[in-house]
Amino acid sequence: MAVSSWQRRIERAQELAGQHPFAAEILGFYIHVARFQEDLHRRLSVVLQSPAAPLARELSGVELSELSPRFESFLSLAEAHGPQQLSKVSRELRVRGPSSWTELLNGAWNANGASDAQSLLALAFLQPYAEMLRARASLRPSQHTYAVCPICNRRPAVGVLRPMGDGAARSLVCSFCLNEWEFRRIVCPGCGEENDRKLPVFTASDFDYIRVECCDACKTYIKTVDLARNGRAEPAVDELASAPLDLWARDRGYAKLQDNLLGM
Numbered sequence: 001m002a003v004s005s006w007q008r009r010i011e012r013a014q015e016l017a018g019q020h021p022f023a024a025e026i027l028g029f030y031i032h033v034a035r036f037q038e039d040l041h042r043r044l045s046v047v048l049q050s051p052a053a054p055l056a057r058e059l060s061g062v063e064l065s066e067l068s069p070r071f072e073s074f075l076s077l078a079e080a081h082g083p084q085q086l087s088k089v090s091r092e093l094r095v096r097g098p099s100s101w102t103e104l105l106n107g108a109w110n111a112n113g114a115s116d117a118q119s120l121l122a123l124a125f126l127q128p129y130a131e132m133l134r135a136r137a138s139l140r141p142s143q144h145t146y147a148v149c150p151i152c153n154r155r156p157a158v159g160v161l162r163p164m165g166d167g168a169a170r171s172l173v174c175s176f177c178l179n180e181w182e183f184r185r186i187v188c189p190g191c192g193e194e195n196d197r198k199l200p201v202f203t204a205s206d207f208d209y210i211r212v213e214c215c216d217a218c219k220t221y222i223k224t225v226d227l228a229r230n231g232r233a234e235p236a237v238d239e240l241a242s243a244p245l246d247l248w249a250r251d252r253g254y255a256k257l258q259d260n261l262l263g264m
């Protein structure tokens with residue numbers, strides 16, 4: 001049986017947690033979330049079989065009636081295993097009950113990026129459904145100039161370098177549906193800056209296969225995982241484990257282009 005994308009990410013998280021004790025706690029939470037997401041994906045692919053629906057729209061009543069009741073067990077999971085703040089927000093949401101979840105889920109599905117802990121919880125819960133619809137979507141012609149996901153209009157949480165010919169091609173990975181699309185190497189995904197002197201790249205010895213790609217024009221950064229240097233990496237998971245690079249970048253005045261779904 002083929003190994004699912006969730007299983008690959010879970011195994012990579014376990015491996016990284018062993019290598020980087022400072023990341024063990026957040027990766028442990030991630031593993032709980034990913035197991036839940038895999039299970040939810042399996043259940044939803046049975047009950048929601050519409051062939052191909054776009055992501056950028058309101059959730060239908062049918063979708064909400066399948067999703068909303070399953071949100072409770074996700075909130076319980078985040079309450080039990082999440083970082084303190086997320087755990088507290090999860091408990092509050094669970095106590096507030098299903099009547100408040102529909103609006104939250106629909107709002108998170110439509111918004112262009114999470115703004116608070118509640119929306120993040122909703123997005124992490126909805127992620128497997130977004131990934132499911134993305135897999136069913138027919139690909140649009142590539143629009144490499146845009147730094148938002150061509151499927152769901154969200155910003156990328158991480159970049160990837162894949163070996164190609166003598167060099168490497170860069171692509172960006174959506175923070176929500178995990179769609180990956182090609183993107184020119186020397187251009188800032190935050191503002192489109194193309195002057196390479198304004199686009200410094202940093203690496204650190206702990207994560208020598210992850211480039212911190214900064215922009216001095218808009219003062220944002222994105223981390224890019226170089227798969228030529230580390231073929232075992234799972235970009236979304238290695239992005240999570242390399243939190244020290246985020247501290248480093250923020251200390252130097254750069255803001256992350258897009259937080260990941262665990263709010264980091």
Ligand SMILES: [Zn+2]
Nearest residue numbers: 149152174177
């Ligand atoms: Zn997307």
